[in-house]
Amino acid sequence: MSVSLEWKKVKRTGFLPAFFGGGTLAAIVPIINMAVRPERYLNQQGSPVQILLDANWQMMAMLNVLLIVAGTCLLYHTEYADNAMQKLKSLPVRESSVFLGKAVLTILMSFFVLVIEAVAVAFCTFHWFGIEKGFFSELCRCFGYSLLLMLPCVILSLLISEACKNMWVSLGIGVVCVFTATMLPTTNFVLSLFPFAMPFQVFAGADVAKSMHYIYGAIAELAVCSLAQLLFVKVRRGFE
Amino acid sequence: MSLLTLVGVEVGKIRRSKILLILAAAAVILWIPSILNAELNFGMQAEGISPENNFFIQGFMGMAWFMFPASMVVGTVLLSQTERANKGILKMLALPVSTARLCIAKFVVLLSLAATQILMMTGMYYISAVISSGTQDYSFVLPPLFVLREISLIFLSAIPMIAFFWMLSVCIQTPVFSIGIGLASIVPSVLLINTKVWFAYPMSYPLFVITSEYGKLAANLDTAQVELIPWIPVATLIAILCLGISCLRFGQAERR
Numbered sequence: 103m104s105v106s107l108e109w110k111k112v113k114r115t116g117f118l119p120a121f122f123g124g125g126t127l128a129a130i131v132p133i134i135n136m137a138v139r140p141e142r143y144l145n146q147q148g149s150p151v152q153i154l155l156d157a158n159w160q161m162m163a164m165l166n167v168l169l170i171v172a173g174t175c176l177l178y179h180t181e182y183a184d185n186a187m188q189k190l191k192s193l194p195v196r197e198s199s200v201f202l203g204k205a206v207l208t209i210l211m212s213f214f215v216l217v218i219e220a221v222a223v224a225f226c227t228f229h230w231f232g233i234e235k236g237f238f239s240e241l242c243r244c245f246g247y248s249l250l251l252m253l254p255c256v257i258l259s260l261l262i263s264e265a266c267k268n269m270w271v272s273l274g275i276g277v278v279c280v281f282t283a284t285m286l287p288t289t290n291f292v293l294s295l296f297p298f299a300m301p302f303q304v305f306a307g308a309d310v311a312k313s314m315h316y317i318y319g320a321i322a323e324l325a326v327c328s329l330a331q332l333l334f335v336k337v338r339r340g341f342e
Numbered sequence: 343m344s345l346l347t348l349v350g351v352e353v354g355k356i357r358r359s360k361i362l363l364i365l366a367a368a369a370v371i372l373w374i375p376s377i378l379n380a381e382l383n384f385g386m387q388a389e390g391i392s393p394e395n396n397f398f399i400q401g402f403m404g405m406a407w408f409m410f411p412a413s414m415v416v417g418t419v420l421l422s423q424t425e426r427a428n429k430g431i432l433k434m435l436a437l438p439v440s441t442a443r444l445c446i447a448k449f450v451v452l453l454s455l456a457a458t459q460i461l462m463m464t465g466m467y468y469i470s471a472v473i474s475s476g477t478q479d480y481s482f483v484l485p486p487l488f489v490l491r492e493i494s495l496i497f498l499s500a501i502p503m504i505a506f507f508w509m510l511s512v513c514i515q516t517p518v519f520s521i522g523i524g525l526a527s528i529v530p531s532v533l534l535i536n537t538k539v540w541f542a543y544p545m546s547y548p549l550f551v552i553t554s555e556y557g558k559l560a561a562n563l564d565t566a567q568v569e570l571i572p573w574i575p576v577a578t579l580i581a582i583l584c585l586g587i588s589c590l591r592f593g594q595a596e597r598r
Binding site: 116117164165171172270273274277280285287 | 359360361364367368371372375404408409412413415416417419420423424426427516517518519521522525526529
């Protein structure tokens with residue numbers, strides 16, 4: 103119910119074309135990279151998915167995270183811009199359920215973006231490497247992992263957008279967070295658990311135990327962020 | 343109204359916007375890793391760069407690659423959205439003020455935000471250089487004239503980029519597109535500085551300039567150097583074109 107409402111709200115805001123465009127842009131990255139210098143990657147050891155993601159994922163993840171930050175800012179900006187939020191608060195709906203609707207919508211769109219990127223990776227593999235047995239299951243595992251690690255980032259940036267009435271503040275905080283994520287050393291496990299840094303992780307090639315740690319970390323962060331959202335709404339109501 | 347008065351008015355409007363806090367937070371976060379990893383500056387013999395120069399240039403490269411352009415995108419959002427809420431821009435446009443001059447005044451405010459951020463970075467650089475000098479027992483502090491030259495270069499090279507972002511936010515009414523295009527255009531700049539056509543891409547100018555300075559300071563490193571001839575005319579053209587388009591388009595959507 104509330105997801106379909108959110109869907110209607112974002113219809114004319116450019117939210118959907120923005121995700122489509124961003125996803126396509128990120129999907130072009132590996133294709134261009136392979137087209138320009140195939141000899142650099144064709145001789146590498148490892149599975150095609152692993153080679154492609156190692157070479158291009160940093161840039162693709164950066165585009166994904168920026169897309170999520172901009173998209174979530176917009177989702178709450180439309181509510182705050184003409185004081186729709188005040189009307190929303192007087193309706194018999196819970197603020198948390200609005201948040202949940204927006205979160206589900208953003209996650210669906212992120213899924214869509216990842217599907218576009220997965221298709222691009224599959225195309226690169228098909229065109230330059232040749233598809234081997236077990237390729238699709240590896241691809242699905244990689245992108246499923248990426249989706250899971252993206253969730254804390256989605257929830258946290260939505261929470262930031264909900265907390266800040268002005269769009270530039272939420273965008274500014276989001277951008278500073280993305281910048282921090284690019285500065286963090288990837289070798290340090292605790293620091294790379296920062297929600298905005300997690301989407302930069304690659305599943306392929308990493309050992310399974312380490313990946314499981316990231317998955318547990320993502321689930322824990324999801325729980326903490328959701329709890330923080332519930333608390334935040336309650337506390338803010340108290341001060342209004 | 344003169345341009346100076348208008349700029350004063352625009353500065354007054356954003357006084358309570360908390361943008362300076364965000365810019366300051368970025369400056370602080372940028373230098374923390376440099377302080378923590380200060381000892382890494384001593385292992386740069388392969389590049390042939392002195393530790394104090396490396397400390398300076400690595401920090402400013404980090405800024406020029408993402409944080410500085412992204413902050414400017416945030417700045418354009420600030421300038422365009424403060425007045426869209428409650429239709430403040432309609433009242434501004436109803437005044438007997440030239441819209442082009444209003445547009446230029448806002449652009450000047452954006453430039454001053456850029457200058458403020460660079461100055462904050464420089465201030466934080468000196469603080470962190472002093473701290474690192476204390477922890478490493480080696481002077482990381484560079485002479486102010488040299489630092490002033492480098493930061494002026496970054497600022498001047500960023501003007502076409504800022505004009506481009508300003509044009510995006512004036513011409514594209516849907517905020518998600520102007521933000522999205524702005525942020526997405528920053529990401530490829532790291533690839534484009536290695537190509538021959540870097541001068542056609544204003545978003546890569548600050549990073550290119552600081553990278554070429556890095557090449558100058560490091561004896562054994564050969565980075566592409568700035569070639570003034572295609573660059574300066576193209577950059578001027580881009581800046582004038584972007585500003586011209588934004589002056590023409592400013593307020594058009596509201597007047598319809």
